[in-house]
Amino acid sequence: MNEYEFKVGDRIYTSMDEIGTVVSITPTGRYNVEFDGGGKSQFLHSRREVGRDGYHMNLLYHLDEKQEQRIRRKRAIYNCSRLFERTVNKLSYDQAMRILKILEEVDA
Numbered sequence: 001m002n003e004y005e006f007k008v009g010d011r012i013y014t015s016m017d018e019i020g021t022v023v024s025i026t027p028t029g030r031y032n033v034e035f036d037g038g039g040k041s042q043f044l045h046s047r048r049e050v051g052r053d054g055y056h057m058n059l060l061y062h063l064d065e066k067q068e069q070r071i072r073r074k075r076a077i078y079n080c081s082r083l084f085e086r087t088v089n090k091l092s093y094d095q096a097m098r099i100l101k102i103l104e105e106v107d108a
Contacts, residue, residue: 004047004060006022006025006031006060006062007022007025008022008023008024008025009021009022010022010062010063011062011063011068012033012060012061012062012063013061013063013067013068013071014049014058014059014060014061015057015058015059015061016058017071017074017075018035018036018037018039018058019035019036019037019063019068019071019072020033020034020035020036021033021034021036023040026042029044029045030042030043030044030045030050031043031044031045031060033060041058043060047059047060047061084099
């Protein structure tokens with residue numbers, strides 16, 4: 001098996017940083033994947049996602065610990081910034097000061 005062949009149960013990630021598991025392989029060699037955040041997709045044996053055009057091509061890769069940490073860190077930072085954007089006008093002064101202190105520590 002080479003680095004681009006998958007078997008049922010393999011943990012994977014995509015070029016769009018989605019993490020999931022190969023749940024089955026069709027008789028024609030397509031990989032059925034369920035993503036951790038919900039949702040399913042199918043990938044050709046060539047690793048390309050079925051139904052995507054070439055511009056938005058989504059490829060399949062084996063997930064290792066380093067990539068999982070990178071993706072989870074990136075997702076946590078993104079979720080934090082999105083939550084902050086939605087709630088910034090609802091913050092109390094005390095909450096704003098606590099956030100400011102945290103951000104100053106990050107910037108130091």
